[in-house]
Amino acid sequence: MNITKALWVAAAFALVSIAGCTNGQGPTNIAGKQRIENKTAFTLAVMHGTQLHQVAPSQSIELDINSFNITISLANSAGRIDRLVLKYNPGRCPVAHCVEVN
Known part of the structure; x- marks a missing residue:
């Protein structure tokens, strides 16, 4: 993964944080789960x-919503991330926040 992709991923999560804070959800009252869905063909x-999780293709992981940063990259720098889709309380996602990685 080149540095440009890493910067776009970091920027996307920064925007998610800003959107949550400007919507009346400050860091003291964020709660629930967020799901990271791997729609790529790569791990x-x-x-x-500080916890590293490996998410296989077509799998997902649910993480607590808290003050920890989330960084998504390709394991072993193999493959490509084309798009991130951020979803808030979507109908087909039973958690508060979903990130779909394509």
Whole structure:
């Protein structure tokens, strides 16, 4: 994964944080789960705070919503991330926030 993709992923999560804070959800009252869905053909490396999670193709992981940063990259730098889709309380996602990685 080149540095440009990493910067876009970081920017997307920064926008998610800003959107949550400007919607009356400050860091003291964020709660619930967020799901990272891997729609790629490659394994993702998802860092949540200091914990590293491997997410296989067509799998997902649910993480607590808290003050920890989330970084999504490709395991072993193999493959490509084309798009991130951010969803808030979507009908087909039973958690508060979903990130679909394509």
